[in-house]
Amino acid sequence: MTVVTFVQHDGSERMVDGDAGLSLMETALKHDVPGIDADCGGGAICGTCHCFVEASGELTAPDAQETAMLGLRPDRAENSRLACQIVISEGMADIKVRLPEFQM
Amino acid sequence: MNMPAVGNTPDYSALPLSDLDISDPRMFQFDYWHGLFARLRAEAPVHFQPSSPAGPFWSVTRYEDIVAIERNTEVFSSEPSIAILDPEPDMILKMFIAMDPPEHDDQRRAVHHVVAPRNLKEFEGLIRERTAAVLDELPENEPFDWVTSVSRDLTTKMLATLFDYPWAERNNLTDWSDMFTNDERITAGEGVPRDVIVEHMTACLQRFTELWHERKGDGKEAFDLIRMLQADPNTANMVDDPLTYMGNIMLLIVGGNDTTRNSMSGGVIFLNQFPDQMAKVRANPDLIPAMVSEIIRFQTPLPHMRRTATQDVSFGGQQIAKGDKVVLWYVSGNYDESVIDRPNDFWIERPNVRGHLSFGAGIHRCMGNRLAEMQLRILWEETLKRFRTIELAGEPERTCNLFIRGFTRLPVRVTRF
Numbered sequence: 001m002t003v004v005t006f007v008q009h010d011g012s013e014r015m016v017d018g019d020a021g022l023s024l025m026e027t028a029l030k031h032d033v034p035g036i037d038a039d040c041g042g043g044a045i046c047g048t049c050h051c052f053v054e055a056s057g058e059l060t061a062p063d064a065q066e067t068a069m070l071g072l073r074p075d076r077a078e079n080s081r082l083a084c085q086i087v088i089s090e091g092m093a094d095i096k097v098r099l100p101e102f103q104m
Numbered sequence: 105m106n107m108p109a110v111g112n113t114p115d116y117s118a119l120p121l122s123d124l125d126i127s128d129p130r131m132f133q134f135d136y137w138h139g140l141f142a143r144l145r146a147e148a149p150v151h152f153q154p155s156s157p158a159g160p161f162w163s164v165t166r167y168e169d170i171v172a173i174e175r176n177t178e179v180f181s182s183e184p185s186i187a188i189l190d191p192e193p194d195m196i197l198k199m200f201i202a203m204d205p206p207e208h209d210d211q212r213r214a215v216h217h218v219v220a221p222r223n224l225k226e227f228e229g230l231i232r233e234r235t236a237a238v239l240d241e242l243p244e245n246e247p248f249d250w251v252t253s254v255s256r257d258l259t260t261k262m263l264a265t266l267f268d269y270p271w272a273e274r275n276n277l278t279d280w281s282d283m284f285t286n287d288e289r290i291t292a293g294e295g296v297p298r299d300v301i302v303e304h305m306t307a308c309l310q311r312f313t314e315l316w317h318e319r320k321g322d323g324k325e326a327f328d329l330i331r332m333l334q335a336d337p338n339t340a341n342m343v344d345d346p347l348t349y350m351g352n353i354m355l356l357i358v359g360g361n362d363t364t365r366n367s368m369s370g371g372v373i374f375l376n377q378f379p380d381q382m383a384k385v386r387a388n389p390d391l392i393p394a395m396v397s398e399i400i401r402f403q404t405p406l407p408h409m410r411r412t413a414t415q416d417v418s419f420g421g422q423q424i425a426k427g428d429k430v431v432l433w434y435v436s437g438n439y440d441e442s443v444i445d446r447p448n449d450f451w452i453e454r455p456n457v458r459g460h461l462s463f464g465a466g467i468h469r470c471m472g473n474r475l476a477e478m479q480l481r482i483l484w485e486e487t488l489k490r491f492r493t494i495e496l497a498g499e500p501e502r503t504c505n506l507f508i509r510g511f512t513r514l515p516v517r518v519t520r521f
Contacts, residue, residue, distance in 0.1 A: 037458070038458075039458040039459065039463075039473075040458075040459055040465065041456045041458075041459045043171065045171060045174065045175065045466045045469070046463075046465065046469055047469070065175055065466075068205065068209075068466070068467050069467065071209045071213075071467075072209060072212055072213060072216065072467060073213075074216050074217050074220065101221075101222060102220060102221035102222060102474075103221075104221055104471075104473070104474045
């Protein structure tokens, strides 16, 4: 089981079990973790599930659409990702993501 | 082409596809567009109209197709214009909404922070205070025009607040915004000629340039949009490039005007058409944010945006040629039954209520979406608190404009608690 840790902007942490096949965005919504809006529902076309990956195993690199959306964020960092584009797979390493101050 | 008037709307189910006119703003004025777009979605989701007052153009009407085009910014460019009309060579404003990456990204990032939720918190108290004052002034038990007394007044005051614009002159902002979108070629001849628009743009630029210089270096806290632009190193000298400054000002005043104003009016109508939804939100005000999203879908205040093909491309079984205008009909995508369940129902608790196309999709998705949602949320929080009833007191009158779905008049009667 992959453990997903969401760190809120205020530093508080929440650890949840990640189901294979769900994205980090869906995992957050399933467990009512605040801080992810996910307006578009997972298509990488709204950018409102921005997160910063603090620790993880190897991840698939962001595709062109995700990169384009991340490019708009004023607070983009090296480890910026869209949570809807990281899908938990069988045996994936635990992952820790920090959520930004706000989504927009 | 058909020239329908009230009571004389075209029978879209009977016309040959080649006779459909998707450029006539009276479909919004007289509210008969549902049948047109339903037919297009079913039979010609990528449809070519060879002639219109704005020239030939393609119409894309299905939700998934609109998203696919929004994602493909290389083939479907936002340059030279996101409106169906091309810009005139005498005044090509530089605004990032009509730019492609990478230039778009740098420009947008430079002003994005002014509408970031962090800054919005600073504005919330002031906006709530001004909203409350407007609502407290409304007459009880006698009809008034919600458009003038609430939607237009509030949007103007909010814009003036955001710009810290001279209060006594604030109606300029809304008048200019109306003017910029009122080209006679998209208003069935009811608007104004292009040169009148340019005159107003020049006046607007002049006033904003004066304000810039008055404020530059006055040491006051950057609490308004102009000082925020001055405070950011990327935009600190924007005034030196008038076409860029004017482009950004115009984007902010138009983007924050018709959109919010018409959603403010639309909400009153929808809650009257769907009284069960009114009862729901009254019983549980926590539903207001979801209701706001549903109002924005149902209204779709900007019915379309336009892209331009950068190369010959096959899309949806059609051959789109390099240079062709491709119009994305958000208003149709928002009612696409294959994606939106029961689209004709105003349904606050619908699944994925935020997943509408009114803000667009992809890199050009509305930058001010959180501000718009906040303004509408505050309006409804304050309205539902004050008024026991909010009823329609006559037929709404709608805007005759291909780019704007809105209202010119909305008679309403309220009673207080």
